[in-house]
Amino acid sequence: MGKKKPVISSREAADLIKDNDLLATCTFGLGGLPEDLLVGVKERYEEEQHPKDITFMWSCGIGNNKPGRGADHLLADGLVKRIIAGHVGSSPGMVDKVVNNEVEAYLLPQGVFTQLYRAIAGNKPFLTKVGLQTYVDPRLEGAKATEKTTEELIELAEFGGEEWLKYPDFDIDVAFIRGSFADEKGNMNVEDETCILEQLELAMATKKKGGTVIAQVKQIVENNSLDPKSIVVPGGLIDYIVVADPEYHYQTMGTYYSPELAGKINVPVDSVKPAPLSSRKVIGRRAAMELQPDSVINLGIGTPDMVASVAQEEGVADEYVTTLEMGIWGGSAAGGLDFGASRNADASIAMANQFDFYDGNGLDLSVLGIGQIDQYGNNNVTKFGPKVPGPGGFINISQNTKNLVFVGTLTVGGKSHIEDGKLVIDEQGRGPKFLKEVEQVSFSGKYAQENDQNILYVTERAVFDLHEGKVRLIEIAPGIDLQKDVLDQMEFEPEIVEDLKEMNPDIFKEEWGGLKEIIDAKSKK
Secondary structure (H helix, E strand, C coil), X not given: CCCCCCECCHHHHXXXXXXXXXXXXCCEECECCCHXXXXXXXXXXXXXXXXXXEEEEECCCECCCCCCCHXXXXXXXXXXXEEEECCCXXXXXXXXHHHCCCCEEEECCHHHHHHHHHHHHCCCCEEECCCCCCCCCCCCCCCECCCCCCCCCCEEEEECCEEEEEECCCCCCEEEXXXXXXXXXXXXXXXXXXXXXXXXXXXXXXHHCCCEEEEEECEEECXXXXXXXXXXXXXXXXXXXXXXXXXXXXXXXXXXXXXXXXXXXXXXXXXXXXCCCCHHHHHHXXXXXXXXXXXXXXXXXCHHHHXXXXXXXXXXXXXXXXXXXXXXXXXXXXCHHHECEEECCCEECEHHHHHHHHHCCCCCEEEEECCEEECCCCEECCCEXXXXXXXXXXHHHHHHCCEEEEECCCEECXXXXXXXXXEEEEECCCEECEECCCCCCCECHHHHHHCCCEEEEECCCEEEEEECCEEEEEEECCCCCHHHHHHHHCCCXXXXXXXXXXXXXXXXXXXXXXXXXXXXXXHCC
16 A cells, blocks of 8 residues: 655755755746755755755756756855756856856766666666767767766766767665655656657655655645656656645746646637747748758747747648657647746646657657757757856757758857848947857767768858758848858858859748749648
8 A cells, every 4th residue: 555655844854965965956937846855955954054064966958047046055165066967057056156167067968867777777778879979978978067077977888889978877865756646656747848858767866875865745635635646757667755845845936836838728829920030930941941841840948939939820730740869759849937838738748758758769860950060960068168058958959850950040149131022231240159169079070970861050140050070051132242241240250152043032031932833842842
């Protein structure tokens, strides 16, 4: 039958963490984050100055981009010695800790965490190609993000005549996980969450190492009152339960609870008001021309999501299925502080399984952002001066998608408008994005070429591809001066195809209406 699980406070939960422990948590912004448990750790440290020198590990965004939430609860000097994270940018105080070299820090690909936990639970070594030839590779930076970070965690390994990265077999002492409801025996579901994170994998990995699993939930219910098939973490894997303070149990970064984001109800999708004609919309239109019929895709945050807006306006949204890293398929992706959730989703699978799909080359197309591009096609989205936000799912997705489109403006802060079907440059910008050398390799052009990926770089002024290891100019916007507006705004001179074409002039018009024809033509081939 199983015994009732002890129900404790978040402050009592903090007493279970010892000095030098490895504490791991699940998270996505504030969603999925057992934030009340972090508050308990903060309170204990303020009272006792313990636990000291812990390692804090998480896979995804943590916090809501505002000081004092997420990982910012653990900023007290001496509390955290080392972080191992997939993304740190949502907790401004922890970002400052990294920038100021106050903690050891490793920034790993998001998908690595979920699959690593599963490997630990199954008593298996974890080898993956994710991270090869990027800053994660020990031949480059080994994922180290501060000067005081010196230990090599990641090893280069050879197996079957191929290169792999071996990630460490962590001993997790305490795991914080979160759900919606748990029965008295600890069986936990996530029915009010937006997605299924790594709760199960993390709990299993922790128990495998003899660690302690603490679950934060909204409410405890009677035994046998939850559908057994809804249980994400069985009670046998949970040691203690904490009923959350509602202030620290947000569904997303901006919403406490919405049934539509939990997938409990579908809502009418209002007709999308077309975005005004702009350089950003032109970029979205050109990227959307790469859509294939009946495809499965992933769109990054920012300019990439203009592809969805364009597709909706052009009436082709049914031609593809959008997926999100957190395991969501279909629906309408939520934006702003609800990023990562979706309305009217078709399906939701565990994040670990989603990354299996991504790493297995399941995506037909990904559209991701441009940070910095060099002549070899490398893309940096993870380091800008002292700022190191972390990769999130970028490395998993960009390394393993056959058809990949990077989108963004050609320069930093450039301004332009469209007039009579031509692009007019108002201000060239503060500086180039296409550099002689990127600050950090988040995406390796060399690795992409070795693995026969098709790579495009779409800007408002020009389109480039990756050809024989070099960035090549293949299209130019109407109205643009090649030398002044493109080549002079780059730190390197790209190869230029002999038959340099003009970007489709129709995408520079107020109304387009040509995307469906482009996609239909592909289905006939």
